[in-house]
Amino acid sequence: MATVIALTNQKGGVGKTTTSSALAAGLASFYDKKVLAIDLDPQGSLGFSLGLNIEECRTVHDVLTGQVPIQEAIQLTDYCDVITSNILLSSAEIEFTSAGRELLLKKALAPVIDNYDYIIIDTPPALNILTVNAYAVANHLIIPMAPEILSLLGVTQLKETIDSVRESVNPNLNVLGIILTKFNRRTLLAREVKEMAENVASQMGTCVFNNQIRTSVSVAEAPAHGLSIFDHSPSAKPSEDYRNFLQEVINMTSKEKVQEVR
Ligand SMILES: Nc1ncnc2c1ncn2[C@@H]1O[C@H](COP(=O)(O)OP(=O)(O)OP(=O)(O)O)[C@@H](O)[C@H]1O
Ligand SMILES: [Mg+2]
Secondary structure: OOEEEEEOOOOOOOOHHHHHHHHHHHHHHHHOOOEEEEEOOOOOHHHHHOOOOOOOOOOHHHHHOOOOOHHHHOEEOOOOEEEOOOHHHHHHHHHOOOOOHHHHHHHHHOOOHHHOOEEEEEOOOOOOHHHHHHHHHOOEEEEEEOHHHOOHHHHHHHHHHHHHHHHOOOOOOEEEEEEEOOEOOOOHHHHHHHHHHHHHHHHOOOOEOOOOOEOOHHHHHHHHHOOOHHHHOOOOHHHHHHHHHHHHHHHHHOOOOOOOOO
């Protein structure tokens, strides 16, 4: 059965999609894991970053509305399997109204969950029915945070949503940690932010990952080429940081010790 990890933060632009893409491509490339990446964001950026056309294919919207079986929406890329999303998913809040609407993704994934080692879910910058669907099926959440927009108010809302999902549909939902992105170690702000993130993490009963992801323009360039950061700029700082972060994630989510195989 796959380990399901959702990347979440209702703040926009904190690195959810970048981190989802790095996790999905990295787990497949460096650890030979069988990975399914699911884009639950109507912006459709994850599928795009992994090199897919998101307009002319079956998407997660078709799956959640029961129009196609999940197998038909899975696309193969050089890195991993992917279920894309597009703008049609933005009507989820008004479209998904029936009882059990929080469990649509969990139910849809049941036939394929045993085919994968990891399922990585990218979520929208919101706390809505799509996010709740991701939380309902996830074993672990990872919260990317960018230094310039840490806000305690946002974190309280995030914690409330996690708690309410734990109380209702997923009591075992674990927060694996906070990953600091767009990080510049040299600044005082970065050190202050790290301290704040550690406070936030302890309030949420979790930790801040030891590795931060440094800033580099290569991160913004890679998606335009449909390449993972590791293939686009293997020697850039974020590639090195994401590889170290991957090792942390693997250590925390595997029972046995796992090393990079490539
Ligand atoms: N380490 C980094 N260095 C430089 N730029 C970065 C880094 N990480 C992310 N970015 C850039 O920041 C922007 C936002 O990143 P990303 O799309 O991953 O965030 P997001 O949380 O998924 O955003 P949204 O909430 O809109 O879905 C992108 O332009 C991305 O290229
Ligand atoms: Mg995104």
